[in-house]
Amino acid sequence: MHLLEGRHHIVVPCSPGVAPFLSRELRDLKMPIIEERATSVTSKGGFSDVLRLNLNLRTGQRVLWRLAAFKASDPDQLYEKLMPLAWEDLVTPDGYFSVTSVVDNPTIRDSRFANIRVKDAIVDRLRRRCGRRPDSGPRRDKLVFHLFWQQDEVKIYLDTSGPTLAQRGYRLDPGKAPLRETLAATLILASGWNGSKNFVNPMCGSGTLVIEAALLAQNRIPGLLREAYSFQSLAGYKSAELRTLQAQARRAARPDRKIRLIATDIDPQMIQVAKENAVRAEVDDVIEFVTCDFAETPVPEGGGVLFCNPEYGVRLGEEEELKITYRRFGDFLKQKGSGYEAFIFSGNRNLLKEVGLRPARRWHFDNGGIACELAAYPLYTGSLIKPKTDSDQPNPA
Ligand SMILES: C[S@@+](CC[C@H](N)C(=O)[O-])C[C@H]1O[C@@H](n2cnc3c(N)ncnc32)[C@H](O)[C@@H]1O
Structure with missing residues (x-):
């Protein structure tokens, strides 16, 4: 199955205190609540829900689409288990991606090392399949993958938002002590x-x-103002669905x-x-x-x-x-x-x-x-x- 097909876990991180209001927003958008934690809410849905959430959510920071969950005790196992994923569904060989992570594993002292192993798996898979490899680096304006690794539990996500959803696009000059x-x-x-x-x-x-x-x-x-999301850099991305959602939202404005x-x-x-x-x-x-x-x-x-x-x-x-x-x-x-x-x-x-x-x-x-x-x-x-x-x-x- 293509990595963007089917129903997957969708995690929306938020800052402390925000989760109950984020859950309410998700429920209003007809999304199920699987888990509410101090700094995230987990739901489940299809990839078109991911688009809706990116456009509609006012309180969440980003929308993470779970690609896989598995066990890995060290960086080599992490690499081995990431390799079989069909990364070519998401990344074009001439594309660009970055990797972010939250890691708490005894074999990892610097989470950047874990990020490199994720990058290696994606790049090596693409090189074998397509003969070319995408670029990667710290910029978050194209595709972003997020690794969550706690002890031996690994969850790997596509961060479909890229820059935080707090960046609506209207505040260029923040002034002094602005609120997010x-x-x-x-x-x-x-x-x-x-x-x-x-x-x-x-x-x-x-x-x-x-x-x-x-x-x-x-x-x-918020999606009527913001122009760029990470999901727009996906391989085979077509803008029609986003345009339709924006047109519907424009009609719903009062x-x-x-x-x-x-x-x-x-x-x-x-x-x-x-x-x-x-x-x-x-x-x-x-x-x-x-x-x-x-x-x-x-x-x-x-x-x-x-x-x-x-x-x-x-x-x-x-x-x-x-x-x-x-x-x-x-x-x-x-x-x-x-x-x-x-x-x-x-x-x-x-x-x-x-x-x-x-x-x-x-x-x-x-x-x-x-x-x-x-x-x-x-x-x-x-x-x-x-x-x-x-x-x-x-x-x-
Ligand atoms: C913490 S900032 C507000 C930030 C705002 N929530 C934002 O997102 O940008 C407090 C503001 O109070 C204003 N301020 C301070 N004393 C004031 C006064 N006596 N009357 C009116 N405004 C005052 C300051 O000029 C400053 O812009």
């Missing part, structure tokens, strides 16, 4: 916001949150939502960057950008969510200054946020305490190696706001 697009989308999905109410984003930086919100509200999938999306930042340069990103994401016409202190952010009637990712300072001395910002932000929420639910994403719990409101829920994530949390504060009308007291205990999710 996949994490921004996860935070919005966690909040339960579905595009039917206003989205207000003070301290928007490069605009990742508000742009992901606009895409979600318009039912525009550009005319009657809500307001407002993003503000004190730094005019950041507002400029955010506007340029929104133009590339084709959502600039639905977002109102304003340069102002967060306290001046317009908060329209009708309710919705107030989403914010303030700086959380990792350098000494910054925390004291930022305490004032968080305290002022709490005052802003109390004064202007009635009828809204506020969400603050921060990597500093001490600073979050300065907001002076008790979070109703918390979710834990990892942002570039820093443990972060999303805290939710429902804000009712004036007198119902419950200020935080010292005896309050958080109510973890």
